[in-house]
Amino acid sequence: MKILVPVKRVIDYNVRPRVKADGSAVDLANVKMAMNPFDEIAVEEAMRLKEAGIATEVVVVSCGLPACQETLRTALALGADRAILVETDVELQPLAVAKLLKALAVQEAPQLVILGKQAIDDDSSQTGQMLAALMGWPQAVFASKVTVVDGKAKVAREVDGGTETLEVSLPAVVTTDLRLNEPRYATLPNIMKAKKKPLVTVKPADLGVDVAPRLATLKVAEPAKRKAGAMVADVAALVDKLKNEAKVI
Amino acid sequence: MAILLIAEHDNARLKAATLNTLTAAAKIGGDIHVLVAGSGCGPAADAAARLAGVAKVLVADAAHYGDQLAENLAALVVATAQAGGYSHVLAAASSQGKNFMPRVAALLDVAQVSDIVAVESADTFVRPIYAGNILATVKSADAVKVITVRPTGFDAAGEGGSAPVEALAAGPDLGISKVVSRELTVSARPELGAAKVVVSGGRGLGSGENYHKLLEPLADKLGAALGASRAAVDAGFVPNDYQVGQTGKIVAPQLYIAVGISGAIQHLAGMKESKVIVAINKDPEAPIFQVADYGLVADLFTAIPELTAAL
């Protein structure tokens, strides 16, 4: 079976984002970018299913600016077979990405689409669920374990109260949580090999998808900073502060 | 303008997050109808009817809503939203709301506004992005606004209502997914998301054994819920549902005590709205001290037993 893995290019998780002076957007000029960490986990899971002989091909997709090619090359270096770039300079929101992925899923007919649970820039946590809805497929989101047997996927998922295991028929959408696996690193020979793997570029119009945003960002701002508090000398001083100053115990 | 609020419950009782979501709905304005879908969920529906500000409760009681499967739930919500001509559909940004609500939005062909912390007007909302380092004010151009609400952004609504309860015909059972098992954490402690005091432990605890030995007596004394950093969960000290942070639970208790936690931005994202933050860490440079109201540089293995004894 074929697995489709959408990967998003986002700000590196170690970088503290800054707001543009006019408060219109987050300033991404000269900021270190990387593959969304949850998508690294998705690529890793797809590779493990391929190495286990369950998947036959892993196709990665990224939607956005031409620079998303770098993210796709990273995924190819991690072992993916080929890549598709849906190129546009329009600001993409989850519904638009889900529609682009739907068009590709119809073309590629994967049995499994594995996405990240959330993109760490917009923190939306929507795209996988939306894709599943548009395809009429089942979904198993926030996965911490995935097994595929007899045309079905068994997925343990992290929920508020603990863990829940679902069985879904295939094709299905899975989104990854942090503890699904630990992604591998790309080796230098694999990075070299990835340069020769196929990467095709399409435009949203080629897929017949209207990607116009539905939400307008009126402004962005940094939240009020917490003022740094006081250091206390010992446990007795701490207890005194909590009782008599903060009055929380 | 009428708002459809999807209740979160365990059939017998409403989850606390539903009360916060109701307050967000009231800020938007308009009649509020609460949908309770479940199996044997009459008591939860009655509880919803008693909430102040609820105009009507709709109950869909059927076996195939017992597990709250996203596919079945979304189909029901979409049909109900369309039939009732609702302008807004709201649910808590809990693991359940995050599961089915984007499905609802996609089927209605509208955007979802995730995780709002403030309502500016009926179409404009504030939501944290980039792990809460940025607040975005967004305006929706869609006819129906599908919104998930961050519980810590809104106070809990109170009781005092007596809304009529109306039965709703169940939607289809799509039969494409099923729950095969559940491993839920059993605890006599308050729910992490709703607790007044939270004691959280990080990698500094060193082991699950230390975590329990040191933090449980402290939490007992304070009537606190227990939380953890990702590192503590990844290392297997505690189950995943203890994780506080950008990709875990968001908490805002009166008192948050961080023990052996460095204070990575992903962790701060989940707790920096707490009223009073205490950090106990042996490293004076740990970033957690930048958000702590009271910082104690100490070895947790001596400080925690001492603190527990002093309370």
Ligand SMILES: Cc1cc2nc3c(=O)[nH]c(=O)nc-3n(C[C@H](O)[C@H](O)[C@H](O)COP(=O)(O)OP(=O)(O)OC[C@H]3O[C@@H](n4cnc5c(N)ncnc54)[C@H](O)[C@@H]3O)c2cc1C
């Ligand atoms: C995509 C993504 C999502 C993430 N989501 C989350 C999330 O939701 N929640 C989260 O918490 N993290 C999250 N993280 C991880 C985060 O970046 C940090 O790695 C994590 O929070 C670190 O946990 P920690 O503070 O327990 O461990 P460490 O950073 O290792 O800190 C341990 C601390 O313990 C102190 N210590 C050690 N021994 C003692 C002692 N004897 N006495 C006192 N202090 C001691 C040390 O000084 C140190 O400060 C995420 C990361 C990524 C990439």
Ligand SMILES: Nc1ncnc2c1ncn2[C@@H]1O[C@H](COP(=O)(O)O)[C@@H](O)[C@H]1O
């Ligand atoms: N522009 C994009 N290109 C490729 N994949 C994306 C894009 N946006 C979102 N995704 C996928 O959807 C997941 C969830 O994103 P989000 O719904 O934005 O939080 C990500 O982890 C990716 O797997």
